[in-house]
Structure formats: C-alpha cells, structure tokens
Amino acid sequence: MTENHLHPSENPALEPIRQAIRSTPGYPFGVVSDSFTERYVSGLKECNTADKLRDFVNAWKSLWTINFRNPGETSKEEKSLVEGTWDVEAVFAAMPDIREDSTKTKDEMERLMAESIPHITAAIIAMPRAHLEAHMVAGHFGVPSNVAWIQLAGLVELF
Numbered sequence: 001m002t003e004n005h006l007h008p009s010e011n012p013a014l015e016p017i018r019q020a021i022r023s024t025p026g027y028p029f030g031v032v033s034d035s036f037t038e039r040y041v042s043g044l045k046e047c048n049t050a051d052k053l054r055d056f057v058n059a060w061k062s063l064w065t066i067n068f069r070n071p072g073e074t075s076k077e078e079k080s081l082v083e084g085t086w087d088v089e090a091v092f093a094a095m096p097d098i099r100e101d102s103t104k105t106k107d108e109m110e111r112l113m114a115e116s117i118p119h120i121t122a123a124i125i126a127m128p129r130a131h132l133e134a135h136m137v138a139g140h141f142g143v144p145s146n147v148a149w150i151q152l153a154g155l156v157e158l159f
Helices: 013-021 035-045 052-064 078-083 090-097 106-116 117-126 129-141 147-151
Strands: none
Touching: 013 052, 035 129, 035 147, 052 078, 052 090, 052 117, 052 129, 078 117, 078 129, 090 106, 090 117, 106 117, 117 147, 129 147
C-alpha cells in the first residue's frame, strides 16, 4: 500500500506535521470545538508590541512548517518565521494593514501584498496556511476545525 492510501495516522510522511502540531501552545485540544484556532487567534490579538509578536511567533513557529497539500514545502517568508530571521519591527508595523478595518485601498493592498515582504509576512502570521487548510476542510465537512486538524494530521491520540 502506498503512502497515499494509508490512513493519516499511519502515514509516516505526516509525522513531521504531527510533531509540529504537538509542539504548539494549542496542543492538546479536544474534538468538539475550534479551540486550537481560537487559542491562536486570541494569542495573536494580544500582540500589541513587536516584542509580544516575536514571542508569539516563536511559540507557534512550528505552525509555519505545516503544509498539508505539499508536506515539507514552505515559502521563504514562512521559513523566516521558523528561523527567527524576519524583521519583527517591520512586520509589526504592517499588521494593522492586514486587518479588516485597514484604511488601505484595494489597489494599495494588492501592491503591498505583491511587493512588501513585511506585509506578506504579516498576512502569513494573520492566517497561517495550515489554519486556512484546516478551516476549508472543516467547512466542507461541517465539523469543528479541531476535527479537521486531527484528521488531516492523523492525531488519533486526541479522539
């Protein structure tokens, strides 16, 4: 049987993802809620200084190693978050532009997201790829996001 036909919990290619999730402040988490994502979001909202943002990213850094669709692939911005080489001050300054109440126009935001590494990095912090993938799966199946995380990574110990 190939790795593509294995249950996620038996797929050795997913072990780095399981380890990454286990190393986050959100682990362990229950099945019947969205607590993993909610813990991330509430922690991010508390980042009102560049130092707090740095500490938050360091605590969750393994999250940016997770790519369910293409395990092992990360962007240069995700890699900088994992390695701690990102420009904390510039990214912190860009965070308000990423929020829904930003005063930037659509054209300005499109330009920044194409040209500005701090803005791209801020967007990756605001919505990590793994959270987006889990959210899409949860929505598709009508289940709490925690169920999607568990199923995608094969974290059967959480059932």
